[in-house]
Amino acid sequence: MMLRISKLTDYGTLVLTHMANFPDRLFSATDLAATLGLGAPTVSKVLKTLGRHDLVRSVRGLHGGYALGRPAVQISVAQIVDALEEQPFGLTECSASAGSCDFEHDCRIRANWQRINGVVRRALEDVSLADMVSPQPMVAGSDARPITGPQSIKGRVAPDQESAR
Amino acid sequence: MMLRISKLTDYGTLVLTHMANFPDRLFSATDLAATLGLGAPTVSKVLKTLGRHDLVRSVRGLHGGYALGRPAVQISVAQIVDALEEQPFGLTECSASAGSCDFEHDCRIRANWQRINGVVRRALEDVSLADMVSPQPMVAGSDARPITGPQSIKGRVAPDQESAR
DNA sequence: ATAAACAGTACTCTTTTGGTACTGTTTAAG
């Protein structure tokens, strides 16, 4: 698709947001999966990756589980994305790789894409997990305008969703 | 991948940018392909789609070709993306579809994603084709910060790129 | 009439992503 974060990342924000509601509790992967209606192995995978980036802290053994690695205020969406995509960052191929398409003009294009990337990235950095759960109406300098296009993708709750037609 | 525009869209900006340099000329698809080092059928495809959205105007018959559908200043990157992705817009599944994951909290998350979407979209709207070719140093309210991470994707010039190792 | 160029459709191949299975390690509880 396009300009979409991957489902895994989406799941990540879901899970983390849920955990942020009870900063003290310890959540088992299976528990979270059941609560959120996701596949257990999938949630496990996500949590493991998040752990590698210190966004969650894990306690092993019986009665183990996961907890946020640090206060929700200190976890930005950008960090979640970075963790789960394991991908550089940049909307275009060449907004990173120097000397890909240097054939005719001295690529002013790349510079522009990089600027765009900057804006996008900052948007992601400006929203924290804490913002996700609590009101916190507006982000710093930007007033949300109603989206122009849209609305009508799929559904997220993949498993056992029948009926309805 | 992630937060990436599709290659087709990337090609689109390339092509359009090139055309913007000579607002009067008429470009044949094969001509453009040769100049930019892309596959002829691919360029054709892109141009056709762009035509459907009036970003380019086509002249059929012998000596035909393509030209910008309107002044470069009036073509934003957002429009190019919209045209070539034929996709709503929104970084997440549910930042659009109402009632996907309405199981526990009354989804404040979605609202937040929509705000993020707004910022991203505006970033794309604020850059025009004209900006791509001419200096035009800064976008309105945002000062470009150097990208944090990165740099090291692939190469765009797909065909016949050998050697180098 | 012809050839250059756009228009449209349909198909195939490759890559990416999402998801699952399996095997190992840790640790409280009995």
Add this chain to the structure above:
DNA sequence: CTTAAACAGTACCAAAAGAGTACTGTTTAT
């Protein structure tokens, strides 16, 4: 000290999306 609940890691598979190509038709200056 045995056991079971839970995390850790790897590897694999299947489905979907992307990208590219081929083919057939239509338009029009020469």
